[in-house]
Amino acid sequence: MYSTRNFIRDPMMLAVLLALIPATCSGEDSLELPMSLAASTPYNSLEESDVAQSGHHIIWGRPNTKDAYFDDMTPTNVTAVVGQTARLPCRVINLGQKDVTWIRKRDIHILTLGVSTYTSDARFTVVRNRKTKEWILQISPVAFRDAGVYECQVSTSPKISLPVTLNVEVQQARIQGPSEVYIQNGSTISLTCVVNTHSENVGAVSWFRNANSLDYDSPRGGVSLEIEKTPIRTTSKLFITRAIRADSGNYTCAPEFADAAFVIVHVVNGEESAAVQTGEGVALVPRLQCAVVGLALLLAAAR
Numbered sequence: 004m005y006s007t008r009n010f011i012r013d014p015m016m017l018a019v020l021l022a023l024i025p026a027t028c029s030g031e032d033s034l035e036l037p038m039s040l041a042a043s044t045p046y047n048s049l050e051e052s053d054v055a056q057s058g059h060h061i062i063w064g065r066p067n068t069k070d071a072y073f074d075d076m077t078p079t080n081v082t083a084v085v086g087q088t089a090r091l092p093c094r095v096i097n098l099g100q101k102d103v104t105w106i107r108k109r110d111i112h113i114l115t116l117g118v119s120t121y122t123s124d125a126r127f128t129v130v131r132n133r134k135t136k137e138w139i140l141q142i143s144p145v146a147f148r149d150a151g152v153y154e155c156q157v158s159t160s161p162k163i164s165l166p167v168t169l170n171v172e173v174q175q176a177r178i179q180g181p182s183e184v185y186i187q188n189g190s191t192i193s194l195t196c197v198v199n200t201h202s203e204n205v206g207a208v209s210w211f212r213n214a215n216s217l218d219y220d221s222p223r224g225g226v227s228l229e230i231e232k233t234p235i236r237t238t239s240k241l242f243i244t245r246a247i248r249a250d251s252g253n254y255t256c257a258p259e260f261a262d263a264a265f266v267i268v269h270v271v272n273g274e275e276s277a278a279v280q281t282g283e284g285v286a287l288v289p290r291l292q293c294a295v296v297g298l299a300l301l302l303a304a305a306r
């Protein structure tokens with residue numbers, strides 16, 4: 004399913020949308036500045052600005068001229084996840100007959116020139132989007148060693164250049180809360196697993212109990228999932244209502260592209276939780292949950 008909501012949350016689509024807004028709203032190709040404004044824009048010097056923290060200068064080019072310049076909405080800090088696709092955007096206005104080159108700063112290696120690839124490493128390609136005027140350097144699959152600064156250059160005279168920093172992370176699953184939880188018999192097991200994704204290519208997040216995949220349609224009932232996706236993380240919440248002792252076990256959250264995380268769940272009854280208190284000092288948890296569930300039941304009954 005690909006709803007409008009997912010569409011907007013898809014970071015690539017969002018980037019495309021964001022890139023389209025100024026292009027369609029301002030029609031910059033035909034935009035003529037009033038003389039007074041045009042006179043106030045720097046003339047002889049190219050705008051050289053704000054050094055990225057890495058010490059790499061951006062040479063934007065002069066906006067609103069007939070010469071090529073970079074769109075200042077282009078992100079210059081990109082994070083990707085190991086094994087997935089990294090996309091480094093470079094949006095050039097008024098490119099004309101000039102070429103866009105992507106260079107790896109570490110070794111000054113020319114990766115792409117125009118739409119051609121100049122490296123034997125087949126993971127590098129350039130994707131040109133005529134509509135958004137983007138020249139996207141794609142690295143697929145991206146590896147740790149790819150982290151660093153890449154520069155988008157346009158062969159104007161003098162040339163303009165946009166350094167883009169690529170960060171590469173391991174995708175990790177993390178289950179919120181302690182690594183061992185005690186749940187009162189009859190109450191709800193609620194587990195929240197967060198995966199940092201930095202990609203639209205999230206993959207499925209599966210749940211297992213003691214190495215068996217969870218069955219959401221089992222006759223047991225009361226097992227459900229809630230999934231929330233944002234451009235940087237996916238959250239999968241597992242709910243098991245009316246927990247019984249047989250629901251105890253090792254619950255694993257296993258994303259398709261990331262290391263799994265697990266939590267040990269013990270379903271106990273009231274008397275047992277007292278025993279737990281002496282042993283582990285966590286008995287307040289089941290007691291409190293019991294009280295909360297009790298309150299919820301009371302409220303439900305009162306309706």
Ligand SMILES: *[C@@H]1O[C@H](CO)[C@@H](O)[C@H](O)[C@H]1NC(C)=O
Pocket residue numbers: 056080081082170
């Ligand atoms: C770039 O992104 C990384 C990872 O998201 C972050 O740690 C870093 O602080 C960012 N740098 C800047 C200058 O925003």
Ligand SMILES: *[C@@H]1O[C@H](CO)[C@@H](O)[C@H](O)[C@H]1NC(C)=O
Pocket residue numbers: 188189245247248272
């Ligand atoms: C747990 O609750 C179920 C009903 O929710 C009940 O049938 C069962 O006896 C309870 N088990 C214990 C050990 O209290």
Ligand SMILES: *[C@@H]1O[C@H](CO)[C@@H](O)[C@H](O)[C@H]1NC(C)=O
Pocket residue numbers: 211213214253254255265267
């Ligand atoms: C829980 O299960 C996972 C695999 O599903 C395993 O890697 C982990 O060691 C288990 N933890 C315990 C405490 O048994």
